[in-house]
Amino acid sequence: MAxxxxxxxxxxNTVKQEAEQGRISxxxxxxGPYQTQEEAMNAWKIFNERNKQWEDQDREWGINDSx
Numbered sequence: 001m002a003x004x005x006x007x008x009x010x011x012x013n014t015v016k017q018e019a020e021q022g023r024i025s026x027x028x029x030x031x032g033p034y035q036t037q038e039e040a041m042n043a044w045k046i047f048n049e050r051n052k053q054w055e056d057q058d059r060e061w062g063i064n065d066s067x
Contacts, residue, residue: 009033012043 007022011032019040020030031047034040 009035010037010040012040014043 009022009032011020011023011025011030011034012018013020013025013030015025015029019034019037021037023030031043032040034043034046039046
C-alpha cells in the first residue's frame with residue numbers, strides 16, 4: 001500500500017529537467033517526492049530556499065563560524 005501511494009507522488013528529474021509522476025528515474029537523477037506536479041517543477045526553488053534557511057540557522061547558531 002505504501003508503494004502504491006509513492007507511485008502517485010511527483011518527482012523532479014534533474015537530468016531531463018521535468019516532473020515525473022512516480023519513481024521512474026534512478027534515485028540519483030531525481031528530487032522529491034512532492035505532492036503535486038507544480039511542486040516538482042519548483043524543485044530547484046524549494047531546494048535553494050531550504051538551503052538558505054539552513055545556512056541562516058547555522059549562522060544564528062554560530063556553526064561554521066570562521067571567527
